[in-house]
Amino acid sequence: MRTMRLTAAMVAAAVVSGTLALASPASADPTPAGTFRQLVGVGSDTTQDVLNALAGDIVNGKSYAATAVKAGNAGIASYDAFAPDAATSTIQTRPGGPAFLRPNGSGPGRTALSMSLTGDKFPSSTGVAIKGQVDFARSSGGPSTSGTTLTYIPFARDAVGVAVRGSALDTLTVDQLHDIYTAGDTRLKVLNGQTLHAVLPQAGSGTRKFFLAAIGLTETTVSSEIPTVQENQANAALTQDGALVPFSVGSWIAQNNGIAPDYSKAAVAAGAHLAGVQLPGDTGVSSPVTTVNGKLTPVAGYFENATFGRDVYNVVPSRAIDPAGIFFDKALYDVFVTSGTHEAGLATDTAEKVIADFGFLNESYNGSINPARHAKLGGLEVSGVDVNTPAKPALKATTGDASLKLTWTAPTPAPALPVTDYRVTLTGSDGAVVAVKDVPAGTTSYSFTGLALGTYTASVSAANLNGAGSAATWTGSVKYTSSVKATAATTAYGKTPKVSIAVTGSHGVVPSGKVTVKDGTTTLGTGNLDSSGRVGISLSTHLKVATHTLTVSYGGSTKLNTSSTTVKLTITKATPSVGTTAPASISHNSGAKVGVKVTATGTTPTGTVRVYEGSHVIATGTLSGGKVTLTLPKLKAGKHTMHVWYLGSSTVNSRNGANFTIKST
Template sequence: MNKKKIIAAAAAFGVAASLFAVASPANAEPVSNGPVVVGSDTLQDVMNALANGTTTTGSAVRSSAGSAFAASFDATGSVTVQTKSGGPRFGRPNGSGDGVRALSRSIDGQPYTSATPGSPTNVTITGQVDIARSSSGATVVANGPLLYIPFGRDALSYAHSGGANAAFDNIDQATLKGIFECTITQVGGVTVVPVIPQSGSGTRADFISKAGIGTLGACVRVGQEHDTEFLADGTTPFPANAITPMSAAQWVAQNTGAGIDRRGAGVKIGSPIAGTPAVTGTGASMVPNAAFYANSTWGRDTYIVVENARVTSGDPKYDANLARLVSNAANQFANTASVLPTQAGSVKKKFGFLAPSTTTPFRAALRA
């Protein structure tokens, strides 16, 4: 279990003052009993902020589903979760792929097994998940049962513990490919340690695709995405001279204090594009570099995923409250405007996300 995760002790049922009682929006478990959100670590902290309520923009912002609020579960923490009162305990969905798979099994009723080590196998979780966080898209299927709704623009780079060795700051795409295939073993005259996020991570899948990695080599170690303190077991320190995929938005949030700080001592963010850093500024003043986010290879849109029928007016399964929650209204999950501090888009910007390249949703198949 990751040492940085803390189980929230308080619940917010019916207590008005609790709507914005949490100074930091990053809680390991939800504080309310509305629609259930699981999946991507990349979107976890900002979705927690919107679900639990935040004043990070200077104004109170909280997304709502009618009179209820979303219950956003972290990607890591306890091995199992119980998402709804009276529901089964099942393996915690860890990562985009695992989250979309859990949503799919919640829809089709087929048995679900989480990628989280030690999870119970083949659990029926019908109706236990309403929304999946995803840092990657999917193949468009015109009449698919899932709807991918653009959430925000992120960019994928890498973090490293190479210290003052400047060679670690700019590692190009071809070199990254060789490092993770273990055909390149040194950077700047020292042995490099490649660390890939856990199975089920959208960031892992994206990085492998963007870097053109064929087969991960035997030298690659497994970490938890966006954690540069520990490897996947939560206790082994992140190695020296290591590199790992890193969401630029997550790096911004961890530096500004908006999100959970999982930075190891001396770890930096690099860039695979010479002369174009992933972020600019330092500390609380760090912001995304729009030029890096716009890059056709390393930039990426992120999504919230729902069952299409439940947000389609006129469908027998239509859920007006869920549809409202994932809409682009000012304080709701899909809002991308960042002009006013009362808008969800302004919250996303504080967490390192820019407006997505498109606001048009698309449909996709259930995930096997």
């Protein structure tokens, strides 16, 4: 990935040169006041302004009514995370509905959406029951809980930068940020002669959560001494030289370009800007923004960086975007979901121009509900909620004249969260779905009539707010079906990963034919089954370091249908070896030369090495072809024990070399 590399002075100039005199901040709940719309959203401060604009409201004095995103007559009602003059104000989202505390941030927004589904009181038992009051949550981060209740639909790319005041903080590293914000006596308090005044966004902020993770901290390891302010408000955070605070780059761009309400004008006038950051694995400084025609624009390399780049999401109930379900909300689907030939209202050219105007990058996966294309799934974000899905119903099938009647009894024991509906599915002998029907929780039977003669499989599963439970199934006659099993061992980068596959067929048929392994839409390898229905497929030695969910597909044969499964393949960083060569002795008037060679199977390590004497760094170098020669500073007379530390890279682990000794005479 290409990144823009700038000097510290250029970083500051590129940011400051794009600042404009802006209008006073203003809250932008649905306008005019008292307006109610069908699709209610709350949550993230980072995306509130762009969602307000996409809703067609007035943002920073400009009306976006002409480009409002709607589904039929259903419009978006986006409620701000905070009100400038009344941070604890309440909102009312439905005519005659309850007034409840304004959800301030991604976490509270997702909690409000969850409680809108469960009927719990928001934000706690002393609050107000808000069942049915929220349809989606704005979120600048992914799920905090596992599950499938909520679908996180990406709609743009943002990045987290560090807003700073003072030239001493023009450039920063991840290690420095970690040390500035970490808890304990080792916290970095002075940098480049400047006393530091670290600030964080408020609790529940998605930007706060993302930033802490990016620099290797959590809420339990960050310093409790650090004050908090409303996120993306430099005026409140950067009140003195040496102050710094994580900041949505998209929000910074929108504020400085006069697009969004400006909560940073005073700070920018006093010299506040976004620092350049040395990204992990890079040797130069990457600026989050650049200036084009007097306006700030994103630097794509920074936004796409895995450490500081992030997707921003609209979070919706999964069941509301399931077209086969009884809870399907077509308006919500039409506004947010891109699937097949269906394009989300938020993914049109008109909408994406608005998204770009507010400082975000548009991505091809806008509206995706596929986890392989940046969508995520999460559970209810309600403290203490039971996370179990219902057990299998007890199923009975009765065949008739070209018909099939299914009857069932509710799962036992009853789940803590009650059953909301049942899904009935009928498939043919080739595995194709003949019909799918969702029925309300009180229904315990369903009949299919007018069926063609053949073999069918029926299944019934009960669902609650946590998702569908295990299905009870019945099969009248199954022949010529196949199933795939696959295993993949954890493999280090640079070594050849292998997927071992076994395909089995019913009725004693031994499968033959082709098997394909894919990661998303990318084909990683193919192979032909042997006479026992097995094959091992070797993959590239340079797959990304990550846990890959691979799809293994059997293409079928003249006697067997197609089938597929998924298998997780974990690619770990390669383990390096660090070798050093150094003179046994040297004059104290000379600088010793230390040769460092870092090797790893199947790859040539890149990155930085450091020479330590005790806990002190005395030399630093960058590998070229896995090697580097470092010249040490002059050593005081005596014996010096040192070692080399290789910092690692995106594909190779860090590692210490063996101690070596140089005698200075």
